[in-house]
Amino acid sequence: MGQFAHFERRTRLVGLGLLGLGLILMGRLFYLQIEQFFHYRTLADENRITVRPVPPPRGLIYDRRGRLLVENEPAFALELYPEHVDDTSKVLDRLVEVLPSAAVQRDRMAQRLKESPPYLPAILIEGLNTEQVAKFASHQHRFPSIRIRARSQRNYLRGPLTAHVLGYLAQPDKSDFRKFDADLYPPGTRVGKMGLEREYEEILHGAPGFREVETDAFGRVVREISTERPEPGKNLILTLDEDLQKATHEALAPHPEASAVALNPETGGILAMASRPTFNPNEFIGGLSDNTWQQLRQDPNEPLVNRVTQGLYPPASTIKPVLAMAGLVDGAIKTSTEFSCNGTFNVGQDEHTFHCWKSWGHGPMTVDQAVVESCDVYFYKLAHRMGIEPIHKALKAFGLGNRTGIDLPSERKGLNPGPVWKRRMQGEIWYPGETVMTAIGQGYMEATPLQLGVMAAAVANGGFRVEPHLVHGVQDPVSGKVDYREHDRAAIGLVKEESLAVIRDAMRRVVGSVHGTAHSIAGGWIPVAGKTGTAQVVRIDRDKEEQLDPKEKERRLRDHALFVAFAPVEDPQIAVAVVVEHGISGGKTAGKVARKMIDSYFGKGS
Amino acid sequence: MAFLSPDSIWRRFDWPYFLPILGLATVSLIVLYSAGEQDPGLVIGQALRFGVAFLVFFLVAAIPPRLLSLLAPYFYVGVLLLLVLVPFVGTTGMGAQRWIVVGPLTLQPSELAKLVLPMTLAAFLSHQDYPPSPGVLISSLVLIALPTGLIMIQPDLGTSVLIAASGLVILFLAGTPWWFFASLGTLALAAMVPAWHMLHDYQRQRLLGFLNPEADPYGAGYHITQSKIAIGSGGLTGKGWLNGTQAQLDFLPERHTDFIFAVLSEEFGLIGGLVLLTLYLVLTLRGLVIAFRSREMYNRLVAAGISTMFFFYVVINIGMTSGLLPVVGVPLPLVSYGGSSLVALLAGLGLVMGISMRRGR
Numbered sequence: 011m012g013q014f015a016h017f018e019r020r021t022r023l024v025g026l027g028l029l030g031l032g033l034i035l036m037g038r039l040f041y042l043q044i045e046q047f048f049h050y051r052t053l054a055d056e057n058r059i060t061v062r063p064v065p066p067p068r069g070l071i072y073d074r075r076g077r078l079l080v081e082n083e084p085a086f087a088l089e090l091y092p093e094h095v096d097d098t099s100k101v102l103d104r105l106v107e108v109l110p111s112a113a114v115q116r117d118r119m120a121q122r123l124k125e126s127p128p129y130l131p132a133i134l135i136e137g138l139n140t141e142q143v144a145k146f147a148s149h150q151h152r153f154p155s156i157r158i159r160a161r162s163q164r165n166y167l168r169g170p171l172t173a174h175v176l177g178y179l180a181q182p183d184k185s186d187f188r189k190f191d192a193d194l195y196p197p198g199t200r201v202g203k204m205g206l207e208r209e210y211e212e213i214l215h216g217a218p219g220f221r222e223v224e225t226d227a228f229g230r231v232v233r234e235i236s237t238e239r240p241e242p243g244k245n246l247i248l249t250l251d252e253d254l255q256k257a258t259h260e261a262l263a264p265h266p267e268a269s270a271v272a273l274n275p276e277t278g279g280i281l282a283m284a285s286r287p288t289f290n291p292n293e294f295i296g297g298l299s300d301n302t303w304q305q306l307r308q309d310p311n312e313p314l315v316n317r318v319t320q321g322l323y324p325p326a327s328t329i330k331p332v333l334a335m336a337g338l339v340d341g342a343i344k345t346s347t348e349f350s351c352n353g354t355f356n357v358g359q360d361e362h363t364f365h366c367w368k369s370w371g372h373g374p375m376t377v378d379q380a381v382v383e384s385c386d387v388y389f390y391k392l393a394h395r396m397g398i399e400p401i402h403k404a405l406k407a408f409g410l411g412n413r414t415g416i417d418l419p420s421e422r423k424g425l426n427p428g429p430v431w432k433r434r435m436q437g438e439i440w441y442p443g444e445t446v447m448t449a450i451g452q453g454y455m456e457a458t459p460l461q462l463g464v465m466a467a468a469v470a471n472g473g474f475r476v477e478p479h480l481v482h483g484v485q486d487p488v489s490g491k492v493d494y495r496e497h498d499r500a501a502i503g504l505v506k507e508e509s510l511a512v513i514r515d516a517m518r519r520v521v522g523s524v525h526g527t528a529h530s531i532a533g534g535w536i537p538v539a540g541k542t543g544t545a546q547v548v549r550i551d552r553d554k555e556e557q558l559d560p561k562e563k564e565r566r567l568r569d570h571a572l573f574v575a576f577a578p579v580e581d582p583q584i585a586v587a588v589v590v591e592h593g594i595s596g597g598k599t600a601g602k603v604a605r606k607m608i609d610s611y612f613g614k615g616s
Numbered sequence: 617m618a619f620l621s622p623d624s625i626w627r628r629f630d631w632p633y634f635l636p637i638l639g640l641a642t643v644s645l646i647v648l649y650s651a652g653e654q655d656p657g658l659v660i661g662q663a664l665r666f667g668v669a670f671l672v673f674f675l676v677a678a679i680p681p682r683l684l685s686l687l688a689p690y691f692y693v694g695v696l697l698l699l700v701l702v703p704f705v706g707t708t709g710m711g712a713q714r715w716i717v718v719g720p721l722t723l724q725p726s727e728l729a730k731l732v733l734p735m736t737l738a739a740f741l742s743h744q745d746y747p748p749s750p751g752v753l754i755s756s757l758v759l760i761a762l763p764t765g766l767i768m769i770q771p772d773l774g775t776s777v778l779i780a781a782s783g784l785v786i787l788f789l790a791g792t793p794w795w796f797f798a799s800l801g802t803l804a805l806a807a808m809v810p811a812w813h814m815l816h817d818y819q820r821q822r823l824l825g826f827l828n829p830e831a832d833p834y835g836a837g838y839h840i841t842q843s844k845i846a847i848g849s850g851g852l853t854g855k856g857w858l859n860g861t862q863a864q865l866d867f868l869p870e871r872h873t874d875f876i877f878a879v880l881s882e883e884f885g886l887i888g889g890l891v892l893l894t895l896y897l898v899l900t901l902r903g904l905v906i907a908f909r910s911r912e913m914y915n916r917l918v919a920a921g922i923s924t925m926f927f928f929y930v931v932i933n934i935g936m937t938s939g940l941l942p943v944v945g946v947p948l949p950l951v952s953y954g955g956s957s958l959v960a961l962l963a964g965l966g967l968v969m970g971i972s973m974r975r976g977r
Contacts, residue, residue: 013746013791018908020789021920025904028924031931032897036890038938042848043886050848057845058865226865 058224059235063196066216067162067487069243071176071206073252074279074482079172085163086138087198088146088156089131090123095155098123105134105156108149109142131157133198157230161198168252170288171259174316175250175280175418175480177205178291194218205316206246206480208419213484216243245485247492249279257610258282261603267591269317269459271478272607275467275576275585278476278497280416282607283460285317318459319414319421323589325451326543327384327527328462328574329405331469331513333392333449334377336404338509342396345512348374351387355446357394362443364390367544381516384527384542386450393449398440401448402428407502408465409475410457415498416478424461427454452546463587466574469513470539470582473505517541518579521601528573528597531605536612537579540586540604542597543572568592573600577608584611630972633906636899637673637950637965641666643880643892644951650858651872651879651953658872658953665955669962676966677973684967685739685914691728692736692759698725699766726775727960729763730925731967733779737786738917746913747791756787771816774932774946782925786917789907839875842867844939846878847889854885872953874945877937892951893930899965900927906972915971922964929961 042050071079088105095101102120106113112135119134134156138146143158150158164179166172179200182190186201190211195201196218202208219240223231254272262268262284272281289306306314315321337343353371355364366372366386372379380388393401405411411426425431427448429440447453460478468475476499483492517539520526527542546569571593576582586604593599644666645659652658676684698716702725705716716723737759744752760783768776788797812820846862855861860882862868871879881889903923907916929949935941937948947954949961 013913014911016746016791017789017913017916020791021904021908021916024785024789024920024924025901028900028904028927029897031927032893035931035934035938035940036893038935038940039847039881039886039889039893042844042938043851043881043889046848047851050845051851053845054849054862057842057867058861224861224865226867232865 058226058232060223060225062221062223064219064221064237064240065161065196065199066218066240067242068164068216069210069214069487070245071214072245072247072485073250073255074248074281075251076247077252079168079248079250079252080164080166080176082162083165084160085136086140086143087136087159087161088134088138089159090134091131091155091157101153101155104152108152109135109146111142131159133159137163164200164291166291168255169290169292171255171284172250173205173288173291174285174318175205175248175255175283176291177207177209178203178294179207180294190215204314205418206248209417210246210481214243214246217241242487245487246481247483247485248480249274249277249281249482250283250480251281251611254282254607254611255284258284258603258607259286259288261606261610262286262590265590265593265599265603267311267317268589268593268603269321270586270588270603270607271318271460271463272584272586272611273463273467273476273478275470275476275582278464278467278478278499279482280478280480281584281611283316283318283480285315285321287311287313289313316418317589319416319418321458321589322422322424322456323459323570323572323591324453324455324545325410325457325462326545326570326572327386327450328541328543328572328587329410329451329455329457329465330381330384330389330449331517331541332404332408332465333389333401334381334516335469335506335509335513336400336504337377337392337396338512339404339504339506340396340400342400343377343392345377348376349380349388349391350374351385353387355387355390355394357390357442357446364443364446378512378516378519379525381513381541382519382523382526384520389449390446393445394442398428398445398448401445402426404504407475407504408468409461410455410465414458414460414464414478416460417480421460422458424458425454425456451543459587459589462572462574462589463585466541466576466587467582467585468502468505469510469517470576470585472507473502473510475500475502514539514579517576521575526597528601530598531601534605534609536577536608538575538577538605538608539579539582540573540575540601542595542601543574544595545570545572547592565592568594571595571598571600573597573604575601575604575608577612584608624973628973628975630902630906630969633899633902633965633969633972636895636902637962639895640892640899640950643895644876646857647876647880647883647951648872648953650860650883651863651876654858662953665958668955669958672959673962673966673969676963677970679970681912681915681918681967681971681974684735685742685918688732688735688739691732695725695728695732696762696766698723699729699763701725702766702770724956724960726763726767726770726772726779727956729767730775730779730782730960731922731964733760733763734782734786734918734921734925734964735967737783738914738921741786741790741917742913747793748787750796753787753792753796756783760784760787772945773815774944777932777944778925778928778946781928782921785924786921789917789920790913839869839943840936840939842869843875843878843937847881847938850882850885850888852886854881854883854888857883859883874933874943874947874952875937876952877934877948880951881937893934896927896930896949900924900930903965903968906968906975909975910971911975915974919968919971922968926961926964 067082070081073079102116106116115135123132146158166176180203182195182201194215194217202211217240220238222235224233224235226232258270262270265286267286269285271283273279274281293302351366351372353366353369372383372385375385375388405426411424413421413423432438432440444453448455464476464478477497479497481495483494485492518537520540521528521532521538528540547567571590573588576585586607588600588603590599645663648662649659702716737756741748760780764776764780842862846868860879862882863871863879868875868878880892900923904920907919910916910919926949929946932941932946933948936943947957
């Protein structure tokens, strides 16, 4: 075979080889574009069409006169799309260059990026102000992977004043999703963690809408395909009175740990509810720093606790009016019945001695005098005569030892002890001495300030146990229509009107009479009826005790001061309960708070 | 030294060879308009580059092949020197040193090497006995290995593969015995392990990403995945010009350079792809026919070598965009955006054209 023939044969071979390669490529195209067409078409659509949730605007909250307590304001955040970034630390460096104020957050941003799933945008910084937004926007072209996102955030207009009532919002966690529908919470939306924000979460939240958008590879929206509007959350109209709320906080201000509640005795609508110390819910909004959060959590004064519904105190003498009435209704005493007080009372086989607060004694006392002067011996004798059962029943009828049913989360029950409870909890019988202790609201008894307020309201309204509540109505933000809520009001069967009249008059004289224990707050044109209480602090938590300096330890051993009241006496429109921890004297400290609240309510506040 | 008269140029002009080139240039401008975000400036710029490249094409075609064969050894030494210079004076871009900037000109010595190696090898072999002796074969291998090695360390895997392949094809056509290729293949297999260690990290990642693109969908595998989606979703007839969602919405990377075939496939479908491949096949096979018909060994080897290398370009580029081959930076010849590769390619095709026009002499 000649050289040329050889060449020609090999050229043909090469030609065939190239043709073969060409056919392989054609086959590959056929496979991708015909065989696998549907598969790739679906992938292409998924690539570019994304469904984005549109968070609903959260419902607003108004006080009883339509004054806004919380609003939604626009907030800006920077989001980073991790799949478009090779070197996140370089991006962060450049970002800090543009926004020097973000430098302190650099580690936190890096941490967030690490924790964020790679297919979702990671929130770098939240709560940017408009100046920062403008600054970033002018450098946007340098950050193709970062975008500004606007969303709305809560602004609590009264800050610490309404903190315990309204609560606050935070990132939902797993336990929230056991309670609430996870589908309603697109990434970044917040959930109510406390107070009304928590209790009315489902009403305030609304339902997210959806936006189907076509995006480019950077997630930038190119065109909108379809939208479903979000369903806005409903507004709450409260029974709360903003002015009274403010006055209450001011009245409590001198006391480091105290709480007060005012309600409408007819309806149970809460007019004011304040707990000290308090906190600023607006600090939670941009995502609380761990430091601040730990500080709040570990503060021994428990600023996050709403003392009105969660604080438990011996009700002390504030329950005497109820006992007095129970004695009258029970027939154990008449209005004319006299018990003599020489300062002590002995009970039981071991002759245990119980003391009156007035160690030299009150002398002979009728029931109304005993209420006015808060004579302990009178009530020891009354209780001893009645026995625990009718006392337990009467206190229960006025709401002690049961949740009031207020529309706030985590309300505590308190304790209205009796033989049944003691047998079950301690496996022991009830001693007569314990009946005597119960008569002055000490011993095992525990009540929340709210329970005392409800009790005072029942005395004021002629014997009805009201259901305390904060929400008066729910408003549809679109139509503006308000759906008002009905509330239970149960007649307390054990109450007789004439007995109640005696008690109410006695409570009027607690303030009005020179012998009254709250005479120091007498005066003013609104006649106030009330009852003082001084609760003994028996012990301090051992683990807390060790952290305290002697001065603080001494303060913490001082008695709690309590006061319940209603006004005006003839036509009660407001019932109040005040507890000042370690406030010593019910009449002076707690009574003064109540007085200021009542004056403010009737327009004579400072 | 036969320069052609104007009259015979017209008569001998190889239209079947030239028309596919014109066709590809047209396809290029149409697809570039779509891939380049419909920026007319980009298309005009590329049209001007085509103008320059065609000028080169005709110039080269006008030079007698024999003159070029005599000059080839000098070109070869010159290119080797430039390649050696690259690491010292070269401009770095995209992780590789490939360019030498001389005033307004950007010179890519590896592009010159693609032309010069076939010429030199063909010239060398055409002066040897047939079939070549083992000594000649070893010398040829050295001729191939020098530019290939220098380009591989730039690093430019795609170009070095192309150059080596064109050299081997020329050796094959020059009558190299089969046993030589068999032993070469065995050696290559044995060299795979050390070669793997010599590769750059990104090259290894690309190769691994090719084997399993899903393992790293946002890293090395991203290009392949997005490109396959673009091609596959084009279907039979495509989504229409300027309507390729993958391309227009930025999902496709490097879409006006190395991945332009994905844009074409998405917008013009299987039909568009087949038309393009047909143009390439016609051009390549016509080149082989020219080699086939030529009577001079040098002409035959050069024409066949350049034509084969040209088609290897196509195979590597479409192979990588469609996920058959690993991603190596090889443009789609005559269609991808860019200047120096285009000029080099048309210079090569001009060489073949020049040979065609002198057939039967």
